[in-house]
Amino acid sequence: MSRQRSMETILASEFVSIGELVRLTESRYSTLKFYTEEGMLSFEQAEENLTRKFKRQTTVARILLIKELKSNGLSIPQIKETLEMDK
Template sequence: MSRQRSMEAILASEHVSIGELVRITGSRYSTLKHYTEEGMLPFEQAEENLTRRYKREETVARIIWIKELKASGLSIPQIKEAIDAL
């Protein structure tokens, strides 16, 4: 397994991994994986490398928004509707 990047390197990077998103947002890995599988978090995936790459700024903002919507009582299907309306 490779060594983790420093938080400074993560915050300077345009793209991050799901594990780095966990560190940045304080979210659970399983939660972010679920959001990805539900199509709520867009990602890029290079064919030669199966690692999903997320645009850091855009994805962190979306995770914060999803957390706010969940805190206001919306369900995952309702949040997906809000995301699809963008």
């Protein structure tokens, strides 16, 4: 049985998991994992169980920005460059 948190709980949380980001942004898990591995999404890692946790508000905003840039025809290298300038 799955132990998913409710959307209400997720929206009230400062930190979320990658699975919860999937639900919040309607993105694919593999896509968000790729963005994380490419350094496009930052996270904190809990030492005890190596779970990655993402700041909900800033990460959702960044994912939406990436989606917008992709829809405007930018490539991943161009998006990464744009994100670097946005820091």
